[in-house]
Amino acid sequence: MGCGQSSASSPVVGDVNGGVSEDDTSKKVYDDRITLPNKQKFRITVSPASTVVEDDGAGGRPRVQCQDSCQQRPKTGEEGEYEQPEAEFDGGTLGLNNVGDVPRLLDSLSDGDLFEDSEFPPSDTSLYFSGRTSENVSWKRPFELSEQPQLFVEGISRRDVVQGVLGDCWFLSSCCAIAKEPKLIERVVPPDQPLAGDGYRGCVRFSFWRFGDWVDVFIDDRLPTKNGTLFNAKCLDPNEFWVALLEKAYAKLHGSYEALEGGQAMDALVDLTGGLAERFDLVEHDQKYLFRHLYKSTLAGAFITCSRKGDWRQANKADELGLVQGHAYTVTALGRPVHQQLGRPRLVRIRNPWADAVEWNGAWSDSDERWSGVDAATRDRLGVSALADGEFWMEFADFCQQFEEVSVCTLGPDYDKDGRVDHVGQVQQIRSEWVPGETAGGSRNNFDKFATNPQFLLTVIDPTPDENDDEDTDKVPVLVTLMQEYRRSQRQFGIKMAQIGFLLYKVDNPIQRVPKRYFMYHYEDASSGTYINYREVAARLELHPGHYAIIPATFAPDTPAAFMIRVFSSGTFKLRQLPDE
Numbered sequence: 203m204g205c206g207q208s209s210a211s212s213p214v215v216g217d218v219n220g221g222v223s224e225d226d227t228s229k230k231v232y233d234d235r236i237t238l239p240n241k242q243k244f245r246i247t248v249s250p251a252s253t254v255v256e257d258d259g260a261g262g263r264p265r266v267q268c269q270d271s272c273q274q275r276p277k278t279g280e281e282g283e284y285e286q287p288e289a290e291f292d293g294g295t296l297g298l299n300n301v302g303d304v305p306r307l308l309d310s311l312s313d314g315d316l317f318e319d320s321e322f323p324p325s326d327t328s329l330y331f332s333g334r335t336s337e338n339v340s341w342k343r344p345f346e347l348s349e350q351p352q353l354f355v356e357g358i359s360r361r362d363v364v365q366g367v368l369g370d371c372w373f374l375s376s377c378c379a380i381a382k383e384p385k386l387i388e389r390v391v392p393p394d395q396p397l398a399g400d401g402y403r404g405c406v407r408f409s410f411w412r413f414g415d416w417v418d419v420f421i422d423d424r425l426p427t428k429n430g431t432l433f434n435a436k437c438l439d440p441n442e443f444w445v446a447l448l449e450k451a452y453a454k455l456h457g458s459y460e461a462l463e464g465g466q467a468m469d470a471l472v473d474l475t476g477g478l479a480e481r482f483d484l485v486e487h488d489q490k491y492l493f494r495h496l497y498k499s500t501l502a503g504a505f506i507t508c509s510r511k512g513d514w515r516q517a518n519k520a521d522e523l524g525l526v527q528g529h530a531y532t533v534t535a536l537g538r539p540v541h542q543q544l545g546r547p548r549l550v551r552i553r554n555p556w557a558d559a560v561e562w563n564g565a566w567s568d569s570d571e572r573w574s575g576v577d578a579a580t581r582d583r584l585g586v587s588a589l590a591d592g593e594f595w596m597e598f599a600d601f602c603q604q605f606e607e608v609s610v611c612t613l614g615p616d617y618d619k620d621g622r623v624d625h626v627g628q629v630q631q632i633r634s635e636w637v638p639g640e641t642a643g644g645s646r647n648n649f650d651k652f653a654t655n656p657q658f659l660l661t662v663i664d665p666t667p668d669e670n671d672d673e674d675t676d677k678v679p680v681l682v683t684l685m686q687e688y689r690r691s692q693r694q695f696g697i698k699m700a701q702i703g704f705l706l707y708k709v710d711n712p713i714q715r716v717p718k719r720y721f722m723y724h725y726e727d728a729s730s731g732t733y734i735n736y737r738e739v740a741a742r743l744e745l746h747p748g749h750y751a752i753i754p755a756t757f758a759p760d761t762p763a764a765f766m767i768r769v770f771s772s773g774t775f776k777l778r779q780l781p782d783e
Contacts, residue, residue, distance in 0.1 A: 316404030644759025
């Protein structure tokens with residue numbers, strides 16, 4: 203999102219109202235924005251607020267020379283071939299309309315009657331949004347498929363998750379990652395719900411984190427089958443149904459099963475935890491430090507997924523290395539075992555949600571001879587086996603070559619990226635919206651319209667000195683995120699996510715909105731990066747105490763959307779929306 207600067211002109215310093223000091227008009231300096239590595243060698247970009255140039259008067263052209271840019275999120279490879287023409291967005295509450303009605307409906311059922319969800323009926327409309335039809339589909343309840351149906355059988359495990367024909371590995375790989383923390387799965391899928399016998403009513407309740415709140419979603423337990431077998435997601439144990447029913451509830455939130463084809467794992471991770479998710483492009487980070495970050499993250503309980511580039515038409519078969527193009531996997535462990543000849547290689551364990559024999563067959567695969575150089579006790583501890591279960595080890599260098607990205611989700615902020623969730627002093631969130639013709643100003647490519655975007659004042663308070671802390675305590679770690687409303691919930695109408703981003707400016711006036719002239723003469727102090735059509739974008743910052751204006755925007759002006767600002771800090775801060783003019 204950063205601006206390019208010409209040699210002819212540079213930003214001018216003035217007060218928050220856009221005035222320029224006479225003492226400043228003759229000063230000239232270069233734009234000294236720099237890119238610095240932090241302790242973990244993750245690159246962060248900072249830019250000063252006080253770059254000064256010669257002023258040629260208020261009637262001159264804008265001193266900030268920028269061309270904001272945007273990009274499309276990478277394809278996952280599992281997107282369906284069918285795409286609806288784009289339509290206007292009309293709220294993202296799909297799947298939540300009957301929440302209050304279901305308990306009353308259940309109370310009114312006669313003995314022997316079972317709940318039937320009229321909002322998500324057993325028909326092709328629940329399977330597809332593209333108008334497709336499917337032959338020989340029969341919707342059956344768990345007790346029709348198993349003599350002892352249960353939500354959970356002998357606890358919860360990553361091995362429970364088995365993908366079906368639906369291209370929703372981004373969601374299922376996230377379920378697999380979170381399954382290592384059973385309490386989190388049980389918050390989403392409350393366990394005290396019978397699928398047969400006493401208390402059974404044919405209804406299952408789920409909870410998802412949705413745009414800032416935990417919300418309930420009710421479904422009936424009728425599942426699509428062919429020839430008496432589930433053809434979408436299921437559990438490895440035929441008596442266990444939490445995966446199949448969870449997938450159905452998530453499909454209801456999005457309008458149909460087909461709407462789950464192709465997505466971002468970091469969105470599913472947030473929906474299932476309410477946490478913070480971040481995406482790392484593997485080619486952009488040093489392997490040594492990225493491995494260290496991921497290793498510490500796993501030790502701290504983070505949830506990690508990964509995915510490969512590829513053509514969605516090839517996502518139903520493996521390549522010669524046993525990997526699937528355009529497919530999402532779960533990172534289940536990292537390790538550095540001692541090897542007799544190879545020292546301590548960096549290894550990563552991956553799980554394919556297909557849960558079958560489709561596995562990596564290169565270095566450090568299940569039957570690779572390299573494992574003979576690792577003692578048996580270590581192999582057992584790492585869970586090395588020759589099972590055809592979709593889980594395998596590979597060297598981290600091969601992983602970075604074969605995979606495109608990893609998504610890491612934590613239940614709180616990791617300000618310094620050391621893999622550990624840091625102390626959260628405060629968390630605040632504010633919802634707002636971009637209204638065409640009023641507050642949907644778009645990017646800085648039009649300063650007049652950009653200045654009409656909603657503005658939020660972040661006031662960072664002086665940190666309390668810590669006598670045991672040898673580092674600079676004058677700065678406060680802050681994590682800022684911008685989330686757009688869940689436009690994916692209306693994908694069947696052609697709704698697409700907007701390209702979003704935000705900028706942060708240091709300001710002196712904590713009362714008034716930042717005017718257009720200030721943006722014309724000042725570069726941003728930080729930003730979320732290039733505008734992109736992710737559901738949530740973030741910036742991890744270290745800020746001196748003071749006042750900062752956060753300006754969230756869509757790239758294109760007059761794009762209607764609701765959004766939410768989330769701010770996390772280990773220190774003290776205040777956050778409020780500045781009134782519209």
